[in-house]
Amino acid sequence: MEGWTAEFDSWDLCDQWCAGAAHSGALRPAFLFAAISETVSRMTGKPASARVEGIHTFREPHPLSSAKAIGELGVSFRPLHETMRDTVA
Secondary structure: HHHHHHHHOEEEEEEEEHHOOOOOOHHHHHHHHHHHHHHHHHHHHOOOOOOOOHHHHHOOOOOOOOHHHHHHOOOOOOOOOHHHHHHHO
């Protein structure tokens, strides 16, 4: 993976997505991950593991709750940083 990072010429675009005032501070790493994922997808032809549009979905408030799934099914959720770390590893 080191080879493509040296040639990657869109770091400033990633910075704009991740550091923009419109983005929540908590989502900046997710925007960066999605931007890189989409770029790698275009370079390799493989599906992206995350998309910027999907991260935008998290920015808007939604009247959804996972309380029922947690209460009735015992579902538990991992922190995003753990999921991203395992995905990249």
